[in-house]
Amino acid sequence: MVEEDNTLMTTENSSLPQVPPELQDNVRLMPWDKLYNWSRKRSMWPLFTGLACCAIEFIAAAASRFDMGRYGMDIARASPRQADLFIISGTMTKKMAPQVVRLYNQMAEPKYVIALGACAISGGPFKDGYNVISGVDKFLPVDVYVPGCPPRPEALYNAILTLHAKITNEPISSLRWYQKDGEDEGIPVPVLGPDMVDWRLMYKVPPLERSK
């Protein structure tokens, strides 16, 4: 279980301005990063998307017994432009890959990815399949992997807390998406050809190699 730093820090550092004793219950001093990340992690909106079985457990995790609202994740957004957490819940097939990549590209930064379940991690039981991509990390940068087939809602909560811990410790000054030229051109969207066409592979591998 991840140690989570939930409280806003009071400072004991003497170089910072001292808070008068009568105000100490009302005023907290903290680094800007901390405050910014604290509010960010407490209002993550997941994308309302389900690829396969794990989506049902994702829904169960959002429902009343487990209640995602506790983490400020009440409302799953159906539009990727309003979401900042992509929970990939299930098998990513070749036919679905263009859509998944496009959804990720459309999400506003900062954005995070949780790979939920064995299929999202590696293809899982369906890895051998001709239409299955063995792991979403072949395309998307994954922040947290959740093993299980399907993972229980508790496992998803552990992943969310892990992600919170990651966000808490992110220094804003050096994060790519807060930089001036931090624009990302996105991941090249694959297309469906004789097999799924992954453009990154096309440019990497010379034509002769490809034909093997």
Add this chain to the structure above:
Amino acid sequence: MAEEILISQPTTEALSTLEQHFPGAAQPAEYEGIVIAPGHLGKVASFLRDQLGYDYLSLVTGVDYPEATAQFPARFETTYHLFRSKGGGPLVLHVHANRDDPVVPSVVGVWPGASVHERETWDLMGIRFEGHPDLRRILLWEGYEGHPLRKDWHEVYYEEEKKPFSSRHPEGRPVQAEERAPLGCNLRYPPDWSPDSWEPQAEMRVYAPMDEHVGDNGRSMPTDQVVINFGPQHPSTHGVLRMVARLDGETIQQLEPVLGYLHRCHEKIGERNTWLANMPFTDRLDYVCSMSNNFGYAVAVEKLMGVEVPERAEYIRVIMAELTRIMNHFVSIGFFTNDIGVYLTFMLYALEERELIIDLFEMASGSRMMCNYFRFGGVARDLPEGWLSVAKELVYERIPRRVEEFEKLCLENEVFRARTIGVSALPADVAVAYGCTGPLLRACGVPYDVRRAEPYSIYDEFDWDVAVGHNGDIYDRFKVRLEEMRQSLRILRQALERLPDGPIQSKKVQATAKVPAGEAYGRVEAPKGELGFYVVSDGTANPYRYRIRTPSFANLGVLGKISRGHLVADVVAILASIDITLGEVDR
């Protein structure tokens, strides 16, 4: 009705009748059914439907025999499973096609429901159906290289023909699939293919059936028809279903589901697996109700193996299957109301009940969703201590009250009635012709339930009624679901009272147990409709052919028909009332 159910040997009877009417067209098949000469198929099909009453085509599938067998040469074989909508056993037809250019006449003209199955067979097996109006790929995409279910087609991560793979036993080093693949990933391109001089056609072909109609609508006020796209990322498509629709204003003129976004190659993987190893894979078909899927597969393979199931195991199976049905219908109603705009309220109520039921599954099987609970000849584990009292509490106290509550909340609700009554009414004859099953069919007034029509397990020992609707609209579909929940409770009460003591497995079936050669079609009434497993064994430890007839896939064939003329906003309601799970549609 009981007399008609007793027709248990229709094959010999049908064979002699066909011999009279179409001399030389029919001969007995290797294992089961009748081989029809391709030239006669059209006439024989109409005759079977009109004269002998086989009006319901359950499944069309293909089998690849690259080697000649004792009776027949190397061939592709298409198999048709026909039933009477009044009940009774199957009539199996086989049609042979040569291996170089397999062509078989299409039966879409006789049974429109064959359309989706024939498209799938063309897609995965490469058998062309002459006369099919729209023979495009259905699970993969246009332009895909090869037909994966052919025996000589190997996937990129191909290791060996059959599991268990020798590299894993007894001391071989397992090699990552990526290390073996030439490109280091699950991709492969034809040798002469280059991305530079190539036009993708997959997307264009999706819209092809719509294009010819776009434009003027032929009325005095000229308006354009437009083609729109729903999904596969859409909050109301219950997963990754995609639909393209042609609209005139807000009215649907034509609608086509586009499938395959969750095609996980279930059947190819299943044919490499051992028989028992497929059991956990069936869980992932209809991932809302895994117990029913287990049931179907167990019934099919037990037919081949000839294993007896002890009485206690049968009772446990029925209890689990009926609990699954209740759970599925709760979830189905919850999602439906979510789609028509109640957003989360109902879904939270429904999921609350689901949690309580999957708690029971977890107690018995160790897993919430993917139970993997059934074995050939029984179930995996006995019920744990205290299970019965929890189950009785649910079945006698909580769920009946909840069903009442749901009925009041839904069926007497003004908005619910306005959105559902009279929407997408489906006539009974159309429903049967399209191969619809489950609540979708029963809502039209056809009392067809596999538990009654061809009883399996011990369903004939219980006292229960088939829930039937009248109008075939969305309202009736939900009325039928609610009634079915009551009937399931009735079965559950009897089963829980009478649950006998005794063994739960007749004998332990080894993981690599061999199954006698033959073919079988085992079907059960899953919550969404008829779930059938067509298995062919060549006497080894792995299935030779493993085809799943899933209710969601077959029921989707009628979606375009029942959406026509309704508003765009109704499409999500119609889709939710069919009740699909994408894992089952795409497999």
